[in-house]
Amino acid sequence: MSDSQSSSARALAPRRHDEILRRLAADGSVGITELANFFDVSRETIRRDMKHLAERGQLDLVHGGATLFEATEPALTERSQENAAGKAAIGRAAANLVEDGMVVFLDSGTTTLAVAHALTGRQNLTICTTSLVIALHMCRQPHVRVHMLGGEIDPSEEAAVGIDALDAIGRFRIDVAFLGGGALSPDGEVTDFTRNGAEQRSRMAATAARAYFVLDSSKFGRLTPLRIQRFELAAGIIVDAPPPAAMVEALERKGPKVIVGE
Amino acid sequence: MSDSQSSSARALAPRRHDEILRRLAADGSVGITELANFFDVSRETIRRDMKHLAERGQLDLVHGGATLFEATEPALTERSQENAAGKAAIGRAAANLVEDGMVVFLDSGTTTLAVAHALTGRQNLTICTTSLVIALHMCRQPHVRVHMLGGEIDPSEEAAVGIDALDAIGRFRIDVAFLGGGALSPDGEVTDFTRNGAEQRSRMAATAARAYFVLDSSKFGRLTPLRIQRFELAAGIIVDAPPPAAMVEALERKGPKVIVGE
């Protein structure tokens, strides 16, 4: 009945802790029964292990197991709940486009946060971001380097905007960028709420080797005031459900492909 | 020396030490009972072996055996609990030095985080910081502008370090800066753990109109490797308990005043 360890030797507590954290990083969550079976110990023991780790702030206890600790708080948390399943699907699709060793830019926003979560456990990435929450989350991952683009913080986005951030973007060589957006307009353009945001995304679309807009389906057909210049340089947009056919056609005629996650 | 006694020649201590370290390197952990059986010696003997190795810093003792050094350093959330009362006192004293409308720099660290908390509710501040957590907290306050200094994120500090951050410091006109530090040395100098940290703090001490080091009492008399150059340009140090008289004298002779919060 020995698992991977030698016969008659039990796993030491720190070994279990490591394994718990390792699985957490890999999968985002772990189950108690699953671990109890793996280590051949009782569920209480695993529960006690998790309690210790939770007290040290290394994970979040939930019914049946544990999940990664969420550093996020009110404002953003609420928004990130909306269409959480869709955003997770987008995140997975986006993560598939990322290979180990890449330099990845993550824009601010709840959808890009979902991408960050989907990248949990990946090795050797370099992450550039303007989002405080994303920087915080990713810097807690092992083997991930994080560059925070500085600048004035927009409280509603909890991310750096403004001239300093624009400036800093130019200094990086980005393999792949995931950008948010305010809306996908009926005529197949990605648009934004703010001047700064539009400018920032425009630059990223032009600078990165490949850029993708991540847009959940609630943004289809909405109207926001600012066009994102040169958005058509993006390699594609990643969505959680197919947009209306007319929109897809209008968009793909300009260049970007539509990728539907699931 | 090696007179072989019985047919079952026992392993000598150095031989055991080697095997312990070898297994550690291979598996990440070893159990005491397991080794006692393997060498056919008592568990006490193995324990004594491990104790020696632990004193030499070659392994970490844990219940039931030993592991490689714990990868999990105390999380920030845990560190911020240590001496929480003292840090809160420092925070209040620091907040008293801040007037509405000022431009305030907040360094990374748990003590400066306490300062940030003490500034909650203040109006019209402009906050500059390298710390992700402080930026996140302050940008949620109304009537506070936040500038995040960008750069590579040091995961253990969850704050920006490195050339970009150093660079950005120069662009701001700071009214008052609150800086962390690794220790207050016996001869009244503020010292630091890392080269980058020391450099960053040195620059801030020289740049800000007024700079204060915030140091809780656990840091008195400790020794860390790096002097913070020009730390004596700081206006003072803020502590939660009076340091030894000799330290105070040595420090104030160089310039900075000692402020004790309560």
Added chain:
DNA sequence: AGCGGATGTTGCAATATGTGGCAGACCGGC
């Protein structure tokens, strides 16, 4: 809303491990 199964909690007992003292074995030096 109710029900069954899975999960969480708590107190307790069994077992494993940690610690310190002590005695004997062994080694080297005189």
Added chain:
DNA sequence: GCCGGTCTGCCACATATTGCAACATCCGCT
């Protein structure tokens, strides 16, 4: 041979960890 030092094992006792069982909750399903 005697002596001091070190290593080792054994013992007794303190502490930590673990599993179990009884009961409280929660979850998913009808």
